[in-house]
Each structure stands twice: as structure tokens, then as C-alpha cells.
Amino acid sequence: MTLSYVHPTTDSPWGTYLAQVDRVLPYLGPLARWGETLKRPKRSLIVDVPIELDNGTIAHFEGYRVQHSLTRGPGKGGVRYHPDVTLEEVMALSAWMSIKNAAVNLPYGGAKGGIRVDPKKLSQKELEKLTRRYTSEIGLIIGPHQDIPAPDVNTNAQIMAWMMDTYSMNVGATATGVVTGKPIHLGGSLGRVKATGRGVFVTGREAARRIGLNLEGARVAVQGFGNVGSSAAELFGQAGAKIVAVQDHTGTIINPKGLDLATLVPHAKATGGVAGFAEAEKIDDEAFWDVACDIVIPAALENQITAARAARLKARLVLEGANGPTGQAADDVLADRGILVVPDVICNAGGVTVSYFEWVQDFSSFFWTEDEINVKLDKIMVGALKNIWDTADRHKISLRTATFAVACERILIARQERGLYP
Known part of the structure; x- marks a missing residue:
């Protein structure tokens, strides 16, 4: 039987994922025989x-x-x-x-x-x-x-x-361990709310260091201003970067001198979005992709960076705070233009990492401080990104393909060792 979802006919999120798997199969050696497992x-x-x-x-x-x-x-x-x-x-x-x-x-x-x-x-x-x-x-x-x-x-x-x-x-x-991201007094973990944004910042900081981009004075454009986008923006601001543009479901605002996050964040929470912020200029939503900046953080929904938008981006670095924000064709355009993409599957992994910490704490009924959580998160994220970057350098492949290579190898080794039942 052929399942319809195995061969999507449109450039959908599932189609993008399948194309990403196909790209990584040549780097999996004998494990590639299990590759169909990843597609179902x-x-x-x-x-x-x-x-x-x-x-x-x-x-x-x-x-x-x-x-x-x-x-x-x-x-x-x-x-x-x-x-x-x-x-x-x-x-x-x-x-x-x-x-x-x-x-x-x-x-x-x-x-x-x-x-x-x-x-x-x-x-x-x-x-x-x-x-x-x-x-x-x-x-x-x-x-x-x-x-x-x-x-x-x-x-x-x-x-x-x-x-x-x-x-x-x-x-x-x-x-309590059935879900994560719970209120603190019901077994939630300190640091969980801002964990995904922190992961975006940590991987972005390491990537900027690798390409010689100084965060002091770097211009950052953020799409999506929920927990992920706002938390990442605040951390980049604390590192000396300027948040020059923000887009959310209410509109797009810019300020080339840098948006004042101390007033923008409360404004967005109070009004439901960034629209109407007095200390910024409102621009057309599509113009967001033309903003002069060094770093773009898509932290909204999938398929936001199309090939056409990728051709217009003026950034040196794309940090995928959302899941699947870059289409496959757009990925190729960005690579051809020399724009580095830190892919979602490592860039925004801070949230699930602290979710893991929460799950572990729930089982042990022993809870760490927020500082302890952040130190553990930073260590895991930096180590994971280094391993992925080493894989990318070794095979001369993109960070996205390298992330899939590392991850798929781990998944398929486990599949092979477990075998098939019955």
C-alpha cells in the first residue's frame, strides 16, 4: 500500500522534511538501509x-x-x-x-x-x-x-x-511528568519559559563567533515576538546588539537606531502585539525581508523564508527560532549567497532541553535553580553545536545537513540495535 503522506505533492512542511532526509542519506553509510523508517x-x-x-x-x-x-x-x-x-x-x-x-x-x-x-x-x-x-x-x-x-x-x-x-x-x-512547560508550583522548571529563546541566542553567539561577527552593535531583525522571539531579542540586546526590526501578527516595525526592548516588550504584552509602538516606524510586512541587518531570527511559523525572500535578505546569519521557517529552495539560495543558517533542529532546541530537565526533576522531586538550569542548557547547546559543526566541516556540508546526519545516525543506530519486532 502506498501512503499518501509518503509522497506529498506540494511544497509542504512534510515535503520539506522528506527532502531534508533524502539529502542526508548519502552520509549515513550502511545505516541508509533503514532510511525509510525516518519517512513514516x-x-x-x-x-x-x-x-x-x-x-x-x-x-x-x-x-x-x-x-x-x-x-x-x-x-x-x-x-x-x-x-x-x-x-x-x-x-x-x-x-x-x-x-x-x-x-x-x-x-x-x-x-x-x-x-x-x-x-x-x-x-x-x-x-x-x-x-x-x-x-x-x-x-x-x-x-x-x-x-x-x-x-x-x-x-x-x-x-x-x-x-x-x-x-x-x-x-x-x-x-506531573506527563507534560512539561507547566506552572512552577505544579512541577514546572525555572528557566523553561525563556529556554527556547536562550537556545537561539547561545547558538547564534557561537555562530557569530565562527564567522567573525561581533555582537556588539550587530543589527538583528526578529520575526515573531512571542516567548521565543522576545526572549532571544532581549538576550541579544544584553550582548550589545541592536534590534532594528520586529514583525508579529499585528504588523512590522523598524528603528535603525535600535528598538527599546524595555518599553517594547511591555507594550506587546499589554496590547497583544508590536503594532502601535510609538518609538518605531511602521512598514509593510513584506518589507521586513528587505531590512538592512546582520542577523535574522524567524521565530513565527514554518515556510516564511521563500526562495524569493532568501534572494533579498541582507543578513549574514539566519537563526531559525521557529520550526521549518526556511523552504528547501530558499535553503539553496541562502547557501549560494554565503548566508549561514543555523537550522531549527539545533537552534531552537533549548526549549526541549529544559523540558528534559523539567521531566527529570519531576521524577526525582528535586529542583534546580534557574542559574543551574541555564548553565546546564548552555553546556549542552554549545557541545551539540560543536559536534554538528565538526561534522559539517568533515563532509563539507551545510549545518542543516550535518545536524540531520548526526541525528539520523543516532536514531538509526538505535533502530538497528533494537531490531524489528516480531
């Missing part, structure tokens, strides 16, 4: 999520949980609430989680979840109902040793608390 999710679950709205009507939403690989450990990956969520997108995101977890050598497989919904149209009570019903529907395949969800687009610590509570009620015992 282990398990894909589609669920109906019915809830009663505040007005008494019944609404149905479609939810997903995909476990791409469980070869190296429990599934690990976020849950997003977005009106454009599709099964194919969640498949790609789960596969990228497999690569990401293996790239930083965490004892996890890859998974991802989502509900096709616009959460902004739901009340807080409706959002809770949606989350609890979704958790119950996917409860068959999640668990502290099976698959551990986390926050993603439009989900947060409160939603993780509802998921943890629902799962715990269903199994009859408090199971």
Missing part, C-alpha cells in the same frame, strides 16, 4: 474534540497527536492551537522533533500535537473544555513514559496544567 510516522491519531460553547451550542474541532519515532525514548513535542493546523503539518513537526531531540542527544523520540482552532475566539472556560477533552481523547497514547506534550503556538503553562490535571484524574494519581 510510527503513529498518527486524529480525534474529534466536541465541546459545549458558552452559548449552549455544540462545536466540534479536529485534533491530532503524531508520534514520529519512539526508538530512542518517549515521544516529546508540543501542542499547538491554530486555525491552519493540519495532519501533514503535525507530522512534519513531529519528525523535526525526532531530529532535534537526537541532535542534542536527549533520550526522547519525536511527537507533536495540535487542534485546528482559533483560540482567540474562545472564552477561557471554552479553552479549558477544549484542552481537557483533547487530553482525554489522546490519553491512550500519552504518558510520562510514552509521550510528553509541551507548549507550542498559542498554548502555555495554564493549558499544560489543564492537560496534566486531566490526565492525572483519568489515571487516578498526580502525574
Whole structure:
């Protein structure tokens, strides 16, 4: 039987992932015989999520949980609430989680979840109902040793608390380790909220050092100003860089002299976005890709950097804070132009790394300080990037292909050693 998702017909996130796997197979030697394993999710679950709205009507939403690989450990990956969520997108995101977890050598497989919904149209009570019903529907395949969800687009610590509570009620015992990204007093980890942004900064700092880019005075443009984009921007600002442009769902603003993050961050939180910030000029959204800068951080959704946009970028360095923000054709354009890309599967791995710390702390009931968390995170990220960079230099390949080479080798060695059952 030929599965439709194995051969996508469009330039979709799943198609991009499959092309990335095809590029890495020549570097896997005898392990390449297991390569088809990487192209087929282990398990894909589609669920109906019915809830009663505040007005008494019944609404149905479609939810997903995909476990791409469980070869190296429990599934690990976020849950997003977005009106454009599709099964194919969640498949790609789960596969990228497999690569990401293996790239930083965490004892996890890859998974991802989502509900096709616009959460902004739901009340807080409706959002809770949606989350609890979704958790119950996917409860068959999640668990502290099976698959551990986390926050993603439009989900947060409160939603993780509802998921943890629902799962715990269903199994009859408090199971804090079933999700990560929880509130601190429910077993969450210090440093988790800003961990992904910190990972973007750490890998960006190391990459800038390698290409001779001084962060002092470096110009940074950030797409997406949620936890990832804002946290990364603040850390680059603290290192002396200037944030010259920010784009989010409300619009695009620029200030060549540097945006004042001390006032921009509170403004965005208070108003729901960067639009209307008095100390900046508003520009057309498409003009974001023409801003003169040294570093671009796409930290929104996938497929943002197209080949056409890649041809216009004026940056020296692209740090992928989002998952899959650069299309395959765009990757080639950036490489031809000598623009270095630190790929998502290592650049934004800080979040899942601290999620791993949270999971470990939940099992031991012993919690580290935020300084201890940050030191451990920096050490893992720097070490993982060095290993990937050495692989890239050895094979004369891009950082993305090198990251896939390191990760796929780890996944397929585990697959080979485990064998096939029965």
C-alpha cells in the first residue's frame, strides 16, 4: 500500500522534511538501509474534540497527536492551537522533533500535537473544555513514559496544567511528568519559559563567533515576538546588539537606531502585539525581508523564508527560532549567497532541553535553580553545536545537513540495535 503522506505533492512542511532526509542519506553509510523508517510516522491519531460553547451550542474541532519515532525514548513535542493546523503539518513537526531531540542527544523520540482552532475566539472556560477533552481523547497514547506534550503556538503553562490535571484524574494519581512547560508550583522548571529563546541566542553567539561577527552593535531583525522571539531579542540586546526590526501578527516595525526592548516588550504584552509602538516606524510586512541587518531570527511559523525572500535578505546569519521557517529552495539560495543558517533542529532546541530537565526533576522531586538550569542548557547547546559543526566541516556540508546526519545516525543506530519486532 502506498501512503499518501509518503509522497506529498506540494511544497509542504512534510515535503520539506522528506527532502531534508533524502539529502542526508548519502552520509549515513550502511545505516541508509533503514532510511525509510525516518519517512513514516510510527503513529498518527486524529480525534474529534466536541465541546459545549458558552452559548449552549455544540462545536466540534479536529485534533491530532503524531508520534514520529519512539526508538530512542518517549515521544516529546508540543501542542499547538491554530486555525491552519493540519495532519501533514503535525507530522512534519513531529519528525523535526525526532531530529532535534537526537541532535542534542536527549533520550526522547519525536511527537507533536495540535487542534485546528482559533483560540482567540474562545472564552477561557471554552479553552479549558477544549484542552481537557483533547487530553482525554489522546490519553491512550500519552504518558510520562510514552509521550510528553509541551507548549507550542498559542498554548502555555495554564493549558499544560489543564492537560496534566486531566490526565492525572483519568489515571487516578498526580502525574506531573506527563507534560512539561507547566506552572512552577505544579512541577514546572525555572528557566523553561525563556529556554527556547536562550537556545537561539547561545547558538547564534557561537555562530557569530565562527564567522567573525561581533555582537556588539550587530543589527538583528526578529520575526515573531512571542516567548521565543522576545526572549532571544532581549538576550541579544544584553550582548550589545541592536534590534532594528520586529514583525508579529499585528504588523512590522523598524528603528535603525535600535528598538527599546524595555518599553517594547511591555507594550506587546499589554496590547497583544508590536503594532502601535510609538518609538518605531511602521512598514509593510513584506518589507521586513528587505531590512538592512546582520542577523535574522524567524521565530513565527514554518515556510516564511521563500526562495524569493532568501534572494533579498541582507543578513549574514539566519537563526531559525521557529520550526521549518526556511523552504528547501530558499535553503539553496541562502547557501549560494554565503548566508549561514543555523537550522531549527539545533537552534531552537533549548526549549526541549529544559523540558528534559523539567521531566527529570519531576521524577526525582528535586529542583534546580534557574542559574543551574541555564548553565546546564548552555553546556549542552554549545557541545551539540560543536559536534554538528565538526561534522559539517568533515563532509563539507551545510549545518542543516550535518545536524540531520548526526541525528539520523543516532536514531538509526538505535533502530538497528533494537531490531524489528516480531
